Amino acid sequence: MGLLFTKTRSKDRPVRLHLAGSMGDGQFTARLIADNIEVEYDIMYLSKVEIKNESHLEYVPDATGFVRILRNRDRDLRHLPHNGTFINGCQLKEDIHSIIKANQVRSLETSSTSIDQASIFLQYNDLWPPVDREIIRKLQTMRQELTNERRRNAQRNIEQYFLFAKSLINFQFKDDFGNISKRLFNINLSNEYLDKQREKANHIIEIYQILYMSLIGISIPSELTNKIRLLVNFYNKYRHMVNEDIFQQRYSQVRQRITMTEDCDVVVALKLSFWPSVARKRLRYWKQYKPIIYRKVRKSTVYVIPKWSKMTAEDDGSYEFRLSFSNAEEILAKSRSKSEKMLNDIARTIYYKHLRKPVTFSHDCVHSYFIKTVVLWMCEEFDLQNNYRDIIDEKQIRADLTNRFVNYARENLDKGECPHYFINEINVLSMYTSEARKEAFTTLENIELTDVLQSNFDNWRPEFLTITPEMLSEFRELQEKGFFRQTSFFVPKRFEPALQSTFWNFLINEDRNRNWWKEWINFLLNNSTDRSVTEENQENATTDITITDIELVLSQFTETVQRRWPFLNHLIFEDDPAKEYIISRREVFVRFASRMSHQWVYDTILHTLKQNHNTKHILSTIEANKSECSIPISETETLAFPINIVIHEFWDDFITDVVGDILTLIGAGYSFAKFIFATDEHYQRQNPISARFLPLIRAFSLIRNALRLKK
Structure with a gap:
């Protein structure tokens, strides 16, 4: 390819792309506060x-x-x-x-x-994006006009996409899963358990693949078809038990919170x-x-x-x-000690929550590079690793680091001086007006410790669904009838969180269209013609899958098709040099993708799990050395479950969510790779002669350097 953004033979960087900023240095989660x-x-x-x-x-x-x-x-x-x-x-x-x-x-x-x-x-x-109200009609038209050649090509693209996903999951899954368990609960998971969870992640990927194959007319095997029908039929039967006003009010609040x-x-x-x-x-x-x-x-x-x-x-x-x-x-940043990383996290949290202004903000304001520079200087000037060696209470450490950061930053703002970390002659505050520095100084003066230690995210969903004992019993019978495994969180006629989760996610997919699930399931399950996916392979994919897994996969798949069909259409049907190159060097790209995004993915997952409403209950149970964990089942009532069951359900939900996130990440990565390759082609056209003879020029250069070295 061309001279500027050339595909390289490097095992680590098949495209010359680097994730920078907070995602690159492992501090992305600070902005989530x-x-x-x-x-x-x-x-x-x-x-x-x-x-x-x-x-x-x-x-x-x-x-x-x-x-x-x-x-x-x-x-x-x-x-x-x-x-x-x-x-x-x-x-x-x-x-x-x-x-x-x-x-x-x-x-x-x-x-x-x-x-x-x-x-x-x-x-x-x-x-x-908004739901495409015409999506089923568009998919029906696509199926009718699909030639055998285009179907085979689409099938290959889908298979390669999910093969990449499996390779990426398998690359570091056990190490990351084990490390997250250790960080969250100080529990070392056995290799047997980690292998089992990795196998489950692969089975979830296979179910996603089968669902995407159904879009191009390849039938969903009977085992998975039966599970989907059981779940959706149950939803349609009890759909009238939803309080529309409460759901829409709560959903509007959630959408406002996570509008991105x-x-x-x-x-x-x-x-x-x-x-x-x-x-x-x-x-x-x-x-x-x-x-x-x-x-x-x-x-x-x-x-x-x-x-x-x-x-x-x-x-x-x-x-x-x-x-x-x-x-x-x-x-x-990556080589910092635990307390130094904590300082960086605190500093960025303060910036994103208090100092940062929207892109459209017209006035001068202090930018994040000042915060980064302050942290660099503090890590050099203070022995933070040893300062807190004998302090066990993490909240105490965070409180002290917060005060030290605020005082250090305010001192710099007051003087109007902060030397660039690498070029001391540069003052990184010289670009700001005295008014901008004074505003940041005053803001830091009023920082409350709770603003740094707590997230505003609320996990609780009000009761939008009237759940009767009969519903709970039927939902349990459905699991026993149609699934090899049942959820462990269950109290007869009283408690089944998977039921509320199913209705919540299906209502979001429904998007005020009461006929959506009937029409959608009819399209997915009844209109396929090609039965090239074997029943035997499908049985393997669903052996360790619960009703919660099916619900999450089906709802996420549905959301993607409803809202992102133009991108999916390109991914499935269009061929281009970037896609072919990635397919031909899949393992190289897997290593590159893991190396490039691993830190921020790991940190984001860890942060999300820390915010999970069950995490604090598990932690308090472990710290108290109790055998049962109290889990809230409403705003006023709790129930006790064996701690091993609570932890198992915790990880079960985690696996399905992570697979969905990885699939999204791969799609985003492909979109970047595509315009990198287009840039290559542009600069190859700009300088075709140099591009053609570049390997020869480099060979002569290597020989010349070798001769110089010999002399």
């Missing part, structure tokens, strides 16, 4: 172009940390946009912005880039083969006085990213690049 959850993340595109020598750079006068790139010093740079002397970074961003928009498979609300914007801003509006925009900042980065001279002073200091930090960062990569310094004329700003030390920042 905020009142309005927003999905924001930074993606760094790592250019294949590499600046090999500092003589290829020209430092911008009066703008420390900013450089221009001389075009004629390196032939590998000549295909990039330029003015004859310098590389035009702004034009580079605009070119890639155009490619991204032209190759989107998702729905963009807005996108932008500019001379003084360090990134390409993308805002997606398809996190929770998905904002992505795409940073275009060119790699430097050296540490720039303006930052070597810090390297020398670390080497002499902080050898541990020095060993961590000395081999890290420095990048340049296109951004105007605003210290020059705007016409010159298109050719300016800012030095980026994000790689060193990430290395330091």
